[in-house]
Amino acid sequence: MDTVYDPKSFESDIYCQWESGGYFSPDFFPEGRPVFSMVIPPPNVTGKLHMGHALNHTIQDILARWKRLTGHRVLWIPGTDHAGIATQAVVEKQCVKDNTSRHALGRAAFVQRIWDWKAQYGSHIENQIRRLGDSVDWSRQRFTLDESLAKAVRHHFVELYNQGHIYRGWSITHWCIQCQSAISDIEVNHIDHAGSLWHLRYTLVSGTDAIVVATTRPETLLGDQAIAVHPKDNRYAQWIGSYVEVPLCGRTIPIVADDAVDPEFGTGAVKVTPAHDHTDYEIGQRHNLEPRVIMDENGCLSGDIPLRYHGLSREDARSKIINDLGDCLVQTTEHTVPQARCYRCDTVVEPRLSKQWFVAMKELVQPAIQAVHAGDVQFHPQRWESLYMNWMNTIRDWCISRQIWWGHRIPVWYDPEDPETPIVCVNDPEDPRLIQDPDVLDTWFSSAIWPFSTMGWPEKTTDFDQFYPTQALVTGYDIITFWVSRMMTMGIHQCKTPPFSTVIVHGLVRDITGKKMSKSLGNVIDPIEIMDTYGADALRFCLASHATVGGQDIRFSVEKVEACRNFANKLWNATRYLLQQPVNQVTNKQPLVHRDEDRWIISQWYTTLDAVNQGMEQNNVALVTETLWQFTWNNVCDWYIEMTKSRADDAAPVLGWVLSQLFIVLHPFMPFITERLWAELQAHGAQLSDKVIVAQWPMLDQSAINSELNNTIDSVVSIIRTVRSLRKQLQLKNKTQCPLYVSGEGGEMLTKYSLFFQELAGVSALHSGGCSGPHIPAVVSGYTLGIPITEATDITGHQKRLEQQANHTKQSLDQVNKKLNNPGFLNKAPERVVEDIRIKKEALQCDYDQLMVQMKALSHNV
Numbered sequence: 001m002d003t004v005y006d007p008k009s010f011e012s013d014i015y016c017q018w019e020s021g022g023y024f025s026p027d028f029f030p031e032g033r034p035v036f037s038m039v040i041p042p043p044n045v046t047g048k049l050h051m052g053h054a055l056n057h058t059i060q061d062i063l064a065r066w067k068r069l070t071g072h073r074v075l076w077i078p079g080t081d082h083a084g085i086a087t088q089a090v091v092e093k094q095c096v097k098d099n100t101s102r103h104a105l106g107r108a109a110f111v112q113r114i115w116d117w118k119a120q121y122g123s124h125i126e127n128q129i130r131r132l133g134d135s136v137d138w139s140r141q142r143f144t145l146d147e148s149l150a151k152a153v154r155h156h157f158v159e160l161y162n163q164g165h166i167y168r169g170w171s172i173t174h175w176c177i178q179c180q181s182a183i184s185d186i187e188v189n190h191i192d193h194a195g196s197l198w199h200l201r202y203t204l205v206s207g208t209d210a211i212v213v214a215t216t217r218p219e220t221l222l223g224d225q226a227i228a229v230h231p232k233d234n235r236y237a238q239w240i241g242s243y244v245e246v247p248l249c250g251r252t253i254p255i256v257a258d259d260a261v262d263p264e265f266g267t268g269a270v271k272v273t274p275a276h277d278h279t280d281y282e283i284g285q286r287h288n289l290e291p292r293v294i295m296d297e298n299g300c301l302s303g304d305i306p307l308r309y310h311g312l313s314r315e316d317a318r319s320k321i322i323n324d325l326g327d328c329l330v331q332t333t334e335h336t337v338p339q340a341r342c343y344r345c346d347t348v349v350e351p352r353l354s355k356q357w358f359v360a361m362k363e364l365v366q367p368a369i370q371a372v373h374a375g376d377v378q379f380h381p382q383r384w385e386s387l388y389m390n391w392m393n394t395i396r397d398w399c400i401s402r403q404i405w406w407g408h409r410i411p412v413w414y415d416p417e418d419p420e421t422p423i424v425c426v427n428d429p430e431d432p433r434l435i436q437d438p439d440v441l442d443t444w445f446s447s448a449i450w451p452f453s454t455m456g457w458p459e460k461t462t463d464f465d466q467f468y469p470t471q472a473l474v475t476g477y478d479i480i481t482f483w484v485s486r487m488m489t490m491g492i493h494q495c496k497t498p499p500f501s502t503v504i505v506h507g508l509v510r511d512i513t514g515k516k517m518s519k520s521l522g523n524v525i526d527p528i529e530i531m532d533t534y535g536a537d538a539l540r541f542c543l544a545s546h547a548t549v550g551g552q553d554i555r556f557s558v559e560k561v562e563a564c565r566n567f568a569n570k571l572w573n574a575t576r577y578l579l580q581q582p583v584n585q586v587t588n589k590q591p592l593v594h595r596d597e598d599r600w601i602i603s604q605w606y607t608t609l610d611a612v613n614q615g616m617e618q619n620n621v622a623l624v625t626e627t628l629w630q631f632t633w634n635n636v637c638d639w640y641i642e643m644t645k646s647r648a649d650d651a652a653p654v655l656g657w658v659l660s661q662l663f664i665v666l667h668p669f670m671p672f673i674t675e676r677l678w679a680e681l682q683a684h685g686a687q688l689s690d691k692v693i694v695a696q697w698p699m700l701d702q703s704a705i706n707s708e709l710n711n712t713i714d715s716v717v718s719i720i721r722t723v724r725s726l727r728k729q730l731q732l733k734n735k736t737q738c739p740l741y742v743s744g745e746g747g748e749m750l751t752k753y754s755l756f757f758q759e760l761a762g763v764s765a766l767h768s769g770g771c772s773g774p775h776i777p778a779v780v781s782g783y784t785l786g787i788p789i790t791e792a793t794d795i796t797g798h799q800k801r802l803e804q805q806a807n808h809t810k811q812s813l814d815q816v817n818k819k820l821n822n823p824g825f826l827n828k829a830p831e832r833v834v835e836d837i838r839i840k841k842e843a844l845q846c847d848y849d850q851l852m853v854q855m856k857a858l859s860h861n862v
């Protein structure tokens with residue numbers, strides 16, 4: 001066995017063994033076992049593994065491996081998303097570099113170019129997933145544009161259309177002039193922007209009176225179709241029904257009364273531009289106003305407008321119109337404008353009237369609301385349920401058409417003779433005269449059916465029969481609205497069952513100060529680099545240790561990964577130590593034992609296993625890592641190995657059994673090192689089955705848990721620790737043995753373990769009862785200890801050292817207190833720093849108190 005733990009030297013090898021051995025497939029296991037299935041949230045095919053993925057995948061893989069070990073046929077389906085707009089943007093950029101464009105190439109050639117791009121780079125993210133150790137079934141890998149998934153998408157569309165849930169209509173949508181596509185409500189960020197409010201005068205046709213309206217977008221006046229006021233606004237009541245002239249156009253438009261107008265805003269009168277504003281569109285619908293389109297898809301003025309404004313960008317049009325308004329511009333005031341920006345390219349989006357395809361959601365979502373109400377689907381933690389419910393209860397129709405080329409093309413055709421009648425069908429129609437709708441579907445339209453399209457739906461496949469619905473969905477909270485809600489809606493609608501019963505929502509991975517990781521802040525930590533340095537197991541264990549049951553955001557630190565690597569190293573060294581002894585008696589059966597320390601480690605093991613089982617059931621991954629860490633580091637490595645060093649060969653079957661059981665339970669968290677060490681045990685003769693990935697999860701043996709023994713040995717351990725530290729303080733040489741007095745209830749019991757005290761704490765003799773002569777005292781686990789003071793004891797030196805230590809601690813404590821009492825510092829320092837100082841203060845105070853107690857006791861006893 002290699003002396004040094006070097007994860008790089010074996011991780012990829014082990015992954016290959018798992019993959020080629022078929023262990024990731026449910027077909028590896030006999031039918032009749034319970035089933036556990038999940039689908040991966042498909043990363044963008046253009047994606048690169050980031051810390052968020054790493055956390056998400058670690059949690060899923062822990063679940064998958066745990067379920068496999070506990071006897072389930074596990075199916076975890078991997079795949080990638082074609083990510084319409086994002087992928088098209090990547091390839092369009094590449095086109096610009098090559099001095100061409102998608103329009104120059106034409107649709108077919110451009111789409112082919114994206115497929116070529118995918119063939120070359122699409123497997124990048126898949127390989128990164130392999131690095132992390134995902135036990136996904138690659139034989140069932142899917143891509144959202146695969147033929148079978150395309151069929152599912154078409155079938156889904158056609159069904160929804162035939163049932164009346166999909167319609168085509170004019171609508172105001174958010175239009176990104178950069179992405180050249182309509183985008184949905186949730187793809188828009190609303191950001192406040194320091195803008196202006198312009199007050200414009202519209203003269204009444206009859207007479208000389210004028211009405212002043214306030215607007216944040218004067219350039220849209222060319223598309224005005226009315227002035228609106230609130231019906232109860234007395235200032236304007238007498239003018240409702242009158243007509244005014246639109247400045248610069250010479251057109252006349254009516255004054256209408258509508259409840260949507262806020263009398264408090266501006267002058268209480270607003271202009272209505274139905275084709276270029278969401279609210280105005282709705283007002284227009286109520287008052288039969290024809291929408292007048294005055295802007296093209298590039299954000300330039302066009303249509304039936306004065307010639308001098310034709311072709312101007314929206315920005316240029318604004319300055320020219322303000323300039324041209326003359327007396328009609330009454331005043332300009334500063335005003336904060338909520339601006340809608342594209343979440344992908346940050347361009348200000350344009351409300352635009354266009355013909356789009358929609359899913360009518362209100363009726364469709366009802367069963368998905370009901371399923372959560374009834375508890376058929378549960379959110380962990382439960383607080384995310386309210387986000388889901390709010391979204392569903394206020395749902396708007398979903399615009400699903402996108403004016404791009406990369407994606408599922410809408411399965412609708414038109415006869416040029418009758419372009420208003422859509423022909424909707426699953427298969428391409430044979431009539432060559434028919435023209436297909438140029439738009440593609442929103443990427444989320446295919447993601448919404450991912451849990452069943454990946455299983456072959458709408459065909460009645462064996463996979464669908466066996467594995468739908470899935471059991472768990474693991475996701476970040478940022479896509480509950482985009483994705484979880486839509487999968488729920490479509491899953492129940494098409495399959496009559498929710499697509500999963502549990503939604504596990506985890507936090508986001510932030511940097512150590514709590515900031516979001518972003519390129520612009522330069523605080524991004526690349527999981528691949530971390531795995532290169534510390535190994536995949538260390539990264540996984542670290543992320544898992546943060547995956548609390550509350551799903552809080554995570555502050556990621558490299559130091560913590562380093563600590564987890566050290567933990568793996570500890571495991572490696574413990575195994576190396578074991579393998580110096582013969583291990584051919586090691587099996588998966590609990591060995592027969594006669595000694596207390598052996599009974600103790602077995603008892604501790606089952607106590608640990610019990611806690612692990614409960615933690616896993618409660619989805620408390622962080623607690624499980626903590627439990628396993630404590631057992632491995634403290635019980636096994638620090639104490640059991642120490643206690644049995646003098647009879648290592650005799651203890652080998654016990655240590656071997658404990659470690660092999662531990663490997664199984666640690667496997668979901670640290671799959672690579674546990675598989676490797678399992679193989680080492682086998683190579684040295686241990687009788688262990690196949691591979692740890694398919695081992696049997698240990699059975700809990702309650703009868704082997706002996707809490708009395710646990711407590712007793714825990715006390716022995718604590719006393720040894722204390723004696724060691726006292727010896728250090730007294731600067732006793734290693735060879736110098738000293739007697740030890742222990743008093744307290746059950747103290748005589750401890751004499752049974754004299755040998756440990758002798759070997760591990762240099763105790764020459766253990767006496768039950770108090771020490772009557774001068775001694776150094778200490779209290780631990782309810783026992784009072786005494787080390788007699790002899791000529792060899794450097795008592796003055798000890799007192800001096802305690803004093804020095806106390807002074808030193810006092811100084812640090814004063815410094816910390818000074819900081820915490822300084823309001824200037826408290827106001828400026830980041831919360832995190834202040835919190836760290838508070839923790840430091842508590843620790844220092846505790847040390848100081850301890851030292852004072854010792855000094856006081858010493859002065860009494862000498």
Ligand SMILES: [Zn+2]
Binds near residue numbers: 177
């Ligand atoms: Zn955009």
